[in-house]
Amino acid sequence: MKYALLGSLLAVTFSSHAYAQPNPVVTMTVTTPDGRSQDITAPESGLSEVTLADGTKIGVRPTILDSKPWTRVVVTFFKMPTATSSSAEIGEVEAKTGGPAVSAKTTPVFKVAVKAVAEPATVPNQSTR
Numbered sequence: 001m002k003y004a005l006l007g008s009l010l011a012v013t014f015s016s017h018a019y020a021q022p023n024p025v026v027t028m029t030v031t032t033p034d035g036r037s038q039d040i041t042a043p044e045s046g047l048s049e050v051t052l053a054d055g056t057k058i059g060v061r062p063t064i065l066d067s068k069p070w071t072r073v074v075v076t077f078f079k080m081p082t083a084t085s086s087s088a089e090i091g092e093v094e095a096k097t098g099g100p101a102v103s104a105k106t107t108p109v110f111k112v113a114v115k116a117v118a119e120p121a122t123v124p125n126q127s128t129r
Contacts, residue, residue, distance in 0.1 A: 006054035012091065022043065022045045022120040023043040023045060023120065024043070024064060024070055024117050024118060024120060025041055025042070025043055025117070025118050025119075025120050025121075026041065026042055026043070026044060026062035026073060026114060026117050027039070027040075027041045027114070027115045027116045027117070027118070028040055028041070028042075028048075028060065028062065028095075028112055028113065028114050028115060028118075029101065029112070029113045029115060030050050030060060030110060030111070030112050031101060031110065031111040031112070032041065032050060032052055032053070032058075032110060033052070033108035033109055033110065034052070035051050036053070036096045038050045039115075040090050042060060042061065042121065043063055044062055044063065044101045044117075045061065045062075045063055046061065046062075047060070047061050047078075048060050048061075049080065054074050056079065056080075056082035057079075058077055058078065058079060058080065058090075058110070059077070059079075059080050059087065060075060060076075060077060060078075060107060060112070061075070061076045061078070062075050062114070063075075063076065064117065065094070069097075069117075070084035070117035071096055071097045071098075072094060072097075072099060072118065073094070073095050073096075073097060073114045074092055074093070074094050074095075074104075075092060075093055075094075075095055075104065075114070075121070076091070076092040077089070077090050077091050077092065077104055077106050077110055078090060088105065089098060090106045090107065091105045091106030091107075091110075092104060092105070092106075093105060093106075094110060095112055095113065095114045096114065097114045097115075097116065097117050098114070098115070098116070099113065099114070100113060100129060101113035101128070
């Protein structure tokens with residue numbers, strides 16, 4: 001009886017510490033309209049930024065369209081918010097992992113190459129006890 005109770009308590013404890021799996025990490029090269037290339041990473045459906053020569057910040061969000069080995073990625077570009085304007089989507093493009101850079105249908109035009117998509121690095125469980 002006491003082992004059954006202990007097992008139930010352990011099951012409740014472990015289930016309360018279960019976390020959602022982190023998203024795969026997308027590594028991309030973004031070429032800005034002035035021809036500069038920047039390597040960036042972002043978790044799938046997360047956000048990364050590139051900065052244009054004039055200081056404008058552009059958000060870059062990868063969305064994976066297929067299952068592992070993750071070969072199809074849509075990359076969406078956003079003008080990031082400022083003190084006087086809110087964020088705004090400016091366009092997107094589908095790219096193949098490991099494929100050539102493709103031009104996004106944006107104004108101004110950005111190019112993006114998805115270099116790799118990988119499992120996120122694992123972080124060891126840190127106990128507070």
